Amino acid sequence: MKNLIKRNIQRVFKLAFLIISKLPTKKDVIVFESFLGKQYSDNPKAIYLFMKENYPQFKYYWSIAGSKANYYVKEDIDVLKRFSFKWFLTMPRAKVWVSNSRLPLWFYKNKNTIYVQTWHGTPLKKLATDMDEVLMPGTSTEKYKENFVNEAKRWNALISPNAYSTKIFKRAFSYNGTLLETGYPRNDKLYNENNSNVITRLKKENNLPLDKKIILYAPTWRDNKYHEKGKYKFDLELDLDKLKEEISDDYIVILRMHYLIADKINVEPYKGFVYNFSDYKDINDLYLIADTLITDYSSVFFDYANLKRPMIFYAYDIVEYRDKLRGFYFNFEDKAPGPLVFDTQELIEQIKLIDNGQFDYEKIHNFADTYCYLETGDSSEKAASYIYSKLV
Structure with a gap:
């Protein structure tokens, strides 16, 4: 009825x-x-x-x-x-x-x-x-x-x-x-508002600590994992306990799930370290305050490349995603403007390499020259x- x-x-x-x-x-x-x-x-x-x-x-x-x-x-x-x-x-x-x-x-x-x-x-x-x-x-x-x-x-x-x-x-x-x-x-915002005054204001407005670096985790959705039409499942494959143990002295993590993901991720056990900003009004604000982006196959990395900051690609299911779900337009492993990692420990190691100044900035500059050249x-x-x- x-x-x-x-x-x-x-x-x-x-x-x-x-x-x-x-x-x-x-x-x-x-x-x-x-x-x-x-x-x-x-x-x-x-x-x-x-x-x-x-x-x-x-x-x-x-x-x-x-x-x-x-x-x-x-x-x-x-x-x-x-x-x-x-x-x-x-x-x-x-x-x-x-x-x-x-x-x-x-x-x-x-x-x-x-x-x-x-x-x-x-x-x-x-x-x-x-x-x-x-x-x-x-x-x-x-x-x-x-x-x-x-x-x-x-x-x-x-x-x-x-x-x-x-x-x-x-x-x-x-x-x-x-x-x-x-x-x-x-x-446009990534060019017109990329300055310390705006970044500090955004952190204060969102009650984020000023003395820690920020990692933004923004993954995409999976076509074959869903609750119903238009509402997709997402399993957070990150070991948040291990992340907290290893990097929480210096970092906080902001989660930004794709708008099609219906699952609500409980970050209460990680209060003060993990923040769920999936419903935040403007992802560009999150780009501006993030020192590092972690993503997978989401197009967010093309946008974040405008800032020429470090990116890490958490590609734990790349074989299934590339070969069964969607397929890619280019060789992602070769052209991604940052390292690919496949588990939380590898992710932590890459974060520490960035802290030690061991990130290939030339690769990300070349990537931006190819895909962001019109954005000024x-x-x-x-x-x-x-x-x-x-x-x-």
Whole structure:
């Protein structure tokens, strides 16, 4: 009975969106959305902040999922609670949509609406039609690829961080529209706010010790480990007890799980050493305060490379991930801008090597020259200029 009611509600929503989308667009309205309304963050946030300051004549809204609406109402944004009455009156008729992930296909796009897709990372793992097999719940390989291609057909413009990504995006998304090779707007902050005053302020605001170095652990999700569609499992393979014993005199660890990971990790036993910032509003703040990044195959390392700080890759399941789940676009073992480790003890050893000045900074500088060359602090302006050109 519950499933029937849910399906009927979905039918009503889809019909309402379709009908309202046929009405004339509101020529001064821009709606932003990040990670399906789960965050006020990423490339859309950077573009929004620039446009609000430089083009105040337009009306800006943020599409926020219901569970997050109260959290973000404290921000200086006009919140549209996803699927609320106000949202249905605004989203289908907006002149511009700016999103960093796919929108449901039933969000019918008015022919006069400009849909700017910012995407959310430089690709290491294979995307969309480049994937050999899709192991995500609720879909098949064929259906997943078909939906992705149909979604990409709706994009009026797609932002790319570099020439490497542009080539992949065109093929993997079967995308032939406008490509804005601007660098990622979200990374402007890593240039414009990378100074000791900002870093100290962020630490104080988040009640973090000023006398210890910070390690940020930001892993990705695994396609084949999930609770249900859109909610993925994650087993923290780090031995936190061993880490605490070995490095807690000098370090704290911040955990930042991927937005699709549903598991809540209990860090209470490690209070004062491990902090769970998975729900923190802006990962760029965490990049700025982190002295070292630990990740796996997440695209976060492309962004963090802008800071040219040490990175360690905790790749305990690389064979399965590379050969069975996704596959990579390049030889990760050779090109990763930092050492690969496979257990906690190896990780500790690499941290100590960094402390002793034994990190290959030349490799990370070369990596940044290849993938971050467009990012100099003005990518938001470039993206905003395109949007503005469609509004006047």
